[in-house]
Amino acid sequence: xxxxxxxxxxxxxxxxxxxSQLMGVAAFHxxxxxxxxxxxxxxxxxxxxxxxxxxxxxxxxxxxxxxSFERLLAAGLVPLIVTPxxxxxxxxxxxxxxxxxxxxHSHMGFQSVVIDYIPQKTYPGLRKIFWWLLNAATVTVGVxxxxxxxxxxxxxEAVKRIWRA
Numbered sequence: 001x002x003x004x005x006x007x008x009x010x011x012x013x014x015x016x017x018x019x020s021q022l023m024g025v026a027a028f029h030x031x032x033x034x035x036x037x038x039x040x041x042x043x044x045x046x047x048x049x050x051x052x053x054x055x056x057x058x059x060x061x062x063x064x065x066x067x068s069f070e071r072l073l074a075a076g077l078v079p080l081i082v083t084p085x086x087x088x089x090x091x092x093x094x095x096x097x098x099x100x101x102x103x104x105h106s107h108m109g110f111q112s113v114v115i116d117y118i119p120q121k122t123y124p125g126l127r128k129i130f131w132w133l134l135n136a137a138t139v140t141v142g143v144x145x146x147x148x149x150x151x152x153x154x155x156x157e158a159v160k161r162i163w164r165a
Contacts, residue, residue, distance in 0.1 A: 041123060044121070070108055073101055073104055074105060076101055077101055077102065080097060084156040085160070090156055090157055092154065095154045095156050096149055098155065098156070099149060099155055103142055106138075110137075111134060114127065114130045114134060118130055
């Protein structure tokens with residue numbers, strides 16, 4: 001009749017409602033929904049188990065010289081950023097060197113991201129597209145920085161003005 005449900009009915013209702021709320025949310029639940037995760041890339045097996053692993057051709061551009069050059073650029077950015085602000089003088093040559101080193105540093109960093117996260121074996125076409133997009137973006141930013149340096153106030157003066165604003 002229209003009264004309150006019995007204790008047994010309330011307990012069963014509360015338990016089923018509670019269980020339905022916990023479905024897929026419990027900590028360390030091993031059957032969680034994975035609809036947001038992308039499917040794995042194409043799986044290819046080349047050769048057999050007994051084939052040796054391919055050894056790449058030695059190249060100093062992809063080894064320690066490349067790593068040393070990256071570290072040299074990263075370390076060189078520190079004095080290039082501090083010098084114009086500490087000395088108080090605006091030198092167009094220092095500004096141009098700062099822009100060049102910053103552009104190279106950014107390009108090499110994004111290049112590492114493409115190398116790390118878009119494997120050549122799995123996604124050769126996608127990697128080539130991202131490689132060309134990175135090169136186009138680097139050229140575009142380089143032209144923009146050149147225009148900003150020659151036709152406007154330059155990056156150091158712009159940072160000074162923004163800092164004082």
